[in-house]
Amino acid sequence: MLTALRLLACRRAPRLPDIAPVGHVVGCLSPTLLTSLASGHAWAGRLPSSCRVRVPLGDLQCVVYSVYAPLQPSTLSSTSTGPADFDGRAFLNFGTSAQLGFLTSEPPQQPSVRDHAGIDCFPFFSPDRYVLLAASLNGGNVLAEFRPNSGRLARAANRTAVSVRDCLAAVATKPASASDPDPLISPTLLDERCGGGTQGGSVLGLRMSSCRSLGRLYRSVCLGLINNLLSLCPPAALRQAGIDRIILAGSALRRNAVLRRAAALRFDECQFQSIVLEDGGARQQPAVADGAAGLAAQFLDWVAAGRGES
Incomplete structure (x- = not known):
């Protein structure tokens, strides 16, 4: 009987949050929560528990x-x-x-x-x-997969210590050749949400000269990421x-x-x-x-001007 009453009490409790507009004040910061959040941070003790909490976005x-x-x-x-x-x-x-x-x-x-x-x-x-x-x-995570491999390949070929930063600096200063174009790489290592398939990446136009140049391959990966966004x-x-x-x-x-x-x-x-x-x-x-701080400052400006919720 007691278990049944507890279940009925749970069913009466609201299970979904109330919908409120962005920036609407929903309450104040809890002192207990503030203590647990601020532990070990530079702003510990600087944020009062009376701070109002507003509806956020992501x-x-x-x-x-x-x-x-x-x-x-x-x-x-x-x-x-x-x-x-x-x-x-x-x-x-x-x-x-x-x-x-x-x-x-x-x-x-x-x-x-x-x-x-x-x-x-x-x-x-x-x-x-x-x-x-x-x-x-597919963004910087794809480049992060490619960069360490480029450095390891360069070090293995030269048998000297070559940093990934040095490799990328050399690529950035060397222009592409119009007579011998770079390969077309589609570096979609992760399937896009709207793709509906598992195609993976692809390479077209790979030549002997392309295989000899890490710079050309890396440029093609970067361009392929931009092209992927423009396809979306x-x-x-x-x-x-x-x-x-x-x-x-x-x-x-x-x-x-x-x-x-x-x-x-x-x-x-x-x-x-x-x-x-x-x-x-x-x-x-x-x-x-920067955006979160700027938005908070804007809300403070609105409150100071009497146009927002205090």
């Missing part, structure tokens, strides 16, 4: 925020009115995985863009903003959405000159201008933490 939206906020912060405000003009900018975020997409203020019912299986729609921090995005599982989000769909510029972002693009050059080359062929965000001459790459 890493993707934080990266998108960090890309667009330095360029046009007013269009990201949840209090803005009217259609946003993002000036034809899309973004390529290349980290462990890779994403190509753009912000829009229009409802996501555009058949010209949405009929591509690789393009998905995600919510954004503002209720009248959407992220249209092609997300690939075709250039025609971007142009139809009014996109003419691509912002290059992400840790892999920041660290890898070969990948940056491959992205710029491919987008130039598709008649898109590539943009690398810079601030005072220093490269300023967007990141998840």
Whole structure:
């Protein structure tokens, strides 16, 4: 009897969370939770337990925020009115995985863009903003698999200590030959979500000269990753959405000159201008933490101006 009563009590309890808009205050930080989270961190003891907790979104939206906020912060405000003009900018975020997409203020019912299986729609921090995005599982993780093998092969061939960094630096400074093109490599080591199959990667146009050059193979892998993203989000769909510029972002693009050059080359062929965000001459790459901090600061500005929830 007691067990039956306990089961009935469990059934009465709500099992699904309440749906609330992004930025809505859902409570305050628990002192117990704060102590367990802050243990060992530099910010331990600096965050009061009275801090309000707001409804969040994920890493993707934080990266998108960090890309667009330095360029046009007013269009990201949840209090803005009217259609946003993002000036034809899309973004390529290349980290462990890779994403190509753009912000829009229009409802996501555009058949010209949405009929591509690789393009998905995600919510954004503002209720009248959407992220249209092609997300690939093949990004910096593929390059991470290739780089150590390149270094080991070079060391085995030369019988000397050759670092992976030195190998990539040599590749970045050596231009490709127009008379003897690089092979076409599709480095899809991981099956894409929208692929519906297990094709794996492929290599076309492999020649004797290609086999003798690690640089040519590595350039082809980088270009193949960019081509894979463009197969998920075709250039025609971007142009139809009014996109003419691509912002290059992400840790892999920041660290890898070969990948940056491959992205710029491919987008130039598709008649898109590539943009690398810079601030005072220093490269300023967007990141998840930057976006989260920037959004928190924006909420504080709204509260101070009396436009947000205190």
